Amino acid sequence: QVQLQQSGPGLVKPSHTLSLTCAISGDSVSSNTVTWNWLRQSPSRGLEWLGRTYYRSKWFNEYAVSVKGRITINPDTSKKQFSLQLNSVTPEDTALYYCARGGIGSHKIAFDYWGQGTLVSVSS
Amino acid sequence: QSALTQPASVSGSPGQSIAISCTGTSSDVGGYNYVSWYQQHPGKAPKLMIYEVSNRPSGVSNRFSGSKSGNTASLTISGLQAEDEADYYCTSYTSSSTLVVFGGGTKLTVL
Numbered sequence: 001q002v003q004l005q006q007s008g009p010g011l012v013k014p015s016h017t018l019s020l021t022c023a024i025s026g027d028s029v030s031s032n033t034v035t036w037n038w039l040r041q042s043p044s045r046g047l048e049w050l051g052r053t054y055y056r057s058k059w060f061n062e063y064a065v066s067v068k069g070r071i072t073i074n075p076d077t078s079k080k081q082f083s084l085q086l087n088s089v090t091p092e093d094t095a096l097y098y099c100a101r102g103g104i105g106s107h108k109i110a111f112d113y114w115g116q117g118t119l120v121s122v123s124s
Numbered sequence: 125q126s127a128l129t130q131p132a133s134v135s136g137s138p139g140q141s142i143a144i145s146c147t148g149t150s151s152d153v154g155g156y157n158y159v160s161w162y163q164q165h166p167g168k169a170p171k172l173m174i175y176e177v178s179n180r181p182s183g184v185s186n187r188f189s190g191s192k193s194g195n196t197a198s199l200t201i202s203g204l205q206a207e208d209e210a211d212y213y214c215t216s217y218t219s220s221s222t223l224v225v226f227g228g229g230t231k232l233t234v235l
Binding site: 046047048049052062064065066098100104105106107109110111112114115116117 | 126158160162169170171172175176179181213215217220221222223224225226227228229
């Protein structure tokens, strides 16, 4: 059974960096049949896909246009986890953040396992 | 403003069937068979109910079904049960550089 456990601070100051980690059990971040994703949910923006990392003989990253240039998703094979960093945050980045596995279907954009969610507030 | 359009709310009585629509464009819903549906109960993470338009993941009740016609996808729930009361979201692959787009969500009320 795949489980995703998120960790990270719930409060970030404006202009600082948001950092979250998603620990994986029951699967491998290096699996070549799935993708590892970050999404967020807020009343103003709804559900929003932020980006993903995946391994297909080498590592790939893909990011949403809305956060490109500010976002980095990194796998950590030694710790069996992957992380999210979002730079230069503003109050608009306040949201419930989720990690999720893209494990079903051809493009691996159907998210079959989710973390528990982390509420991140951007405030001074 | 979400990329995919869903009705804000739908309702039905126990035992009835309801359908939730999800309208996009030829760049997403209409152009690809990569529509997924998620169920979300309050305070919980979304749960995958349908992927690639009409496929059910293991463990999802066959009361849930998906279809697509043109730029509109639909989720149908038959034999409505109280536990089906939740928010439902559609998503689609998109040829734009953002890869995945979501609908704004539909609140299902079981009367």
